[in-house]
Amino acid sequence: MSQNVSKEKKLTLISLILMIFTSVFGFTNIPRSFYLMGYAAIPWYIISAAFFFIPYAFMMAEYGAAFKGESGGIYSWMKRSVNEKYAFIGTFMWYASYVIWMVNISSSIWIVVSTAIFGRDLTSNWKILGLNSTQTMGLLGVILIVSITFIATKGLNKITKITSIGGLAVTFINLVLLFGSLLILALNGGHLAQPITSFKGAFFNSPNPGYQTLISVGSFMVFSIFAFGGIEVIGGLSDKTENAEKTFPKGVTVAAIVIAIGYAVGIFLCGIFTNWNEILSSPGVHMGNVAYVLMENLGYQIGQALGLASGTSETIGLIMSRYMGISMVLALLGAFFTLCYSPLKQLIEGTPDEMWPEYVKKIKNDMPMNAMWIQCGIVVVFVILVSFGGEGASKFFSKLILMTNVAMTIPYVFVAGAFPLFKEKTEIAKPFEIYKKRSTVLIATFFTIISVSFANIATILSPYLTSGDISSTIWMIAGPVFFTIVALGIYKKYELKHLKDQAIIATDK
Structure with a gap:
C-alpha cells in the first residue's frame, strides 16, 4: 500500500494552476461583463480575485485536507465545524442554487439552439399556441426539463462524452476570440472599436x-x-499536490492572478472589435444572447478588416456564432444531464438517512428517481411563474441570470461562516494549514463574507432602486427565501422524529 502511495503522481505547480484555471474560467462571463460594464468590468475582477477567490480557495483547501476521508462534501465540513442544522440549511441552499440554474438554462438554452441552427438569436420571434416569445421560451423550458428528467431516470453512462466534447469546443472559442481580435487590431492599425478617451472614463x-x-x-x-465559480474543486487538491505547504498557496495565488488577467484581457479584446453603442445598445441584445451577438460581430469584423464584401463578412459572422451555438448546446446539455441528478443525489446521500421519506430515497438505475421528478416539478413551477410574469425577453433573461448568480453565491457565505469555528475545533485533525493565526482566519472570513454579501445585496436592490423594478428584486429574494423555508421545514420534521426516536430508545432502556 505504501508503495502505491509513494508512486502516486503529485500535482506540480503548473499542473495545479492549469487544473484550477480550467475548472473556474468561463468564456460567457467575458461577453456578459463587457455588455454590463464595458472596460469598467476589469477592476471588479481584480477586486473579486483579491478579496474573494484567494481567501476562499485557501479555506476550501484546508477543509478538503481535514475531511478528505469523509463523504457528504460541504455537509460534513459544516456539521463537524458548527452543527447539523447549520450544515443542512447551507447544503440545501447549495443544492437549491442548481435548481435555480436549471430554471435559467431550461429557458435560455433555446437562444443557444436558435444560434446553432440559424446563426443568430431569433427567439424573440418564436410563438407557439398564441403565446408571446417569453412565454414560448417558458413552455419549451418545461418540455426540456421534463424530457431530460425522463431520460436521466433511465440511467446515464455516456453523457460525459457530450460534456467533454462541448467543453473542448467552448475552450477553443477563447483562442478564436484572442487571435481574431489581435488580427482585427493589426489590420485596423491599432484602432479600437470601443475607444479609450481617458483611463478613468x-x-x-x-x-x-x-x-x-x-x-x-x-x-x-x-x-x-460568480465568474470564479467552480472553486469547490480546490477542496480535494491539497493532498494531491507536491510539497503542498509551499506549492498550494503559490498555485492558488498564481491561478487567481491568471484567471483575473484572463477575464481582463478577454473583456479588453471585446472592445477591439465591438463598439458598445453601435452593437450592444439595441433592445434585442440581452444577457441571454450577448455572447452570440459578440461572436457574430467578431466574425463580421474579421471579414471587414480583411477587405471582404459585406455579405461575405456576414457569412463569416454567422459561421462564428453558429459554431459557438453548437458548442454551447453540447456543453449545456451535458451539464444539464449531470446536474439534474448529481447535486440531488449528493444531498440525499450526504445527509442523515432519517431526514428523507422512503419515497424520496428510492433509487432505481442508480438514480434517485422519485426525488428527480419532485425536483422537476419545482423547476417547472418556477419556469412558468417567471416566464408568464408579463415582461419582455430582455428582462426575462436578465432576471433568470441574476437569480442564478445570487442563488449560486449564497452557499459561499455558509461555508466561509463555518471556517472560524472549524479552526477552533482542536479535535479535528488539520494536516494542511495556510491560516495559522486567528487574526488571519477572521480577516479572510470577514472579506469573503462581506464581498459576497455586498455583491448580493447590491444585486437584489439594484433593479428597484435604479428603475423601480420591484419584480426582479422580489424574484431574487423569493428563490433563496423559498428554499430556506423548505430546508427549515425538512429539518424541523427530521428533528422532531429524531428526538421522538431517541426518547423511545431511552424509555426502552
Whole structure:
C-alpha cells in the first residue's frame, strides 16, 4: 500500500494552476461583463480575485485536507465545524442554487439552439399556441426539463462524452476570440472599436445606461464573484499536490492572478472589435444572447478588416456564432444531464438517512428517481411563474441570470461562516494549514463574507432602486427565501422524529 502511495503522481505547480484555471474560467462571463460594464468590468475582477477567490480557495483547501476521508462534501465540513442544522440549511441552499440554474438554462438554452441552427438569436420571434416569445421560451423550458428528467431516470453512462466534447469546443472559442481580435487590431492599425478617451472614463465608467449609480455598479460584483465559480474543486487538491505547504498557496495565488488577467484581457479584446453603442445598445441584445451577438460581430469584423464584401463578412459572422451555438448546446446539455441528478443525489446521500421519506430515497438505475421528478416539478413551477410574469425577453433573461448568480453565491457565505469555528475545533485533525493565526482566519472570513454579501445585496436592490423594478428584486429574494423555508421545514420534521426516536430508545432502556 505504501508503495502505491509513494508512486502516486503529485500535482506540480503548473499542473495545479492549469487544473484550477480550467475548472473556474468561463468564456460567457467575458461577453456578459463587457455588455454590463464595458472596460469598467476589469477592476471588479481584480477586486473579486483579491478579496474573494484567494481567501476562499485557501479555506476550501484546508477543509478538503481535514475531511478528505469523509463523504457528504460541504455537509460534513459544516456539521463537524458548527452543527447539523447549520450544515443542512447551507447544503440545501447549495443544492437549491442548481435548481435555480436549471430554471435559467431550461429557458435560455433555446437562444443557444436558435444560434446553432440559424446563426443568430431569433427567439424573440418564436410563438407557439398564441403565446408571446417569453412565454414560448417558458413552455419549451418545461418540455426540456421534463424530457431530460425522463431520460436521466433511465440511467446515464455516456453523457460525459457530450460534456467533454462541448467543453473542448467552448475552450477553443477563447483562442478564436484572442487571435481574431489581435488580427482585427493589426489590420485596423491599432484602432479600437470601443475607444479609450481617458483611463478613468473607460475603466471606471460603464457605457451601459443601466450601470451608472453606485448601487448598480456595486451589483456587478456578483457577476465577477460568480465568474470564479467552480472553486469547490480546490477542496480535494491539497493532498494531491507536491510539497503542498509551499506549492498550494503559490498555485492558488498564481491561478487567481491568471484567471483575473484572463477575464481582463478577454473583456479588453471585446472592445477591439465591438463598439458598445453601435452593437450592444439595441433592445434585442440581452444577457441571454450577448455572447452570440459578440461572436457574430467578431466574425463580421474579421471579414471587414480583411477587405471582404459585406455579405461575405456576414457569412463569416454567422459561421462564428453558429459554431459557438453548437458548442454551447453540447456543453449545456451535458451539464444539464449531470446536474439534474448529481447535486440531488449528493444531498440525499450526504445527509442523515432519517431526514428523507422512503419515497424520496428510492433509487432505481442508480438514480434517485422519485426525488428527480419532485425536483422537476419545482423547476417547472418556477419556469412558468417567471416566464408568464408579463415582461419582455430582455428582462426575462436578465432576471433568470441574476437569480442564478445570487442563488449560486449564497452557499459561499455558509461555508466561509463555518471556517472560524472549524479552526477552533482542536479535535479535528488539520494536516494542511495556510491560516495559522486567528487574526488571519477572521480577516479572510470577514472579506469573503462581506464581498459576497455586498455583491448580493447590491444585486437584489439594484433593479428597484435604479428603475423601480420591484419584480426582479422580489424574484431574487423569493428563490433563496423559498428554499430556506423548505430546508427549515425538512429539518424541523427530521428533528422532531429524531428526538421522538431517541426518547423511545431511552424509555426502552
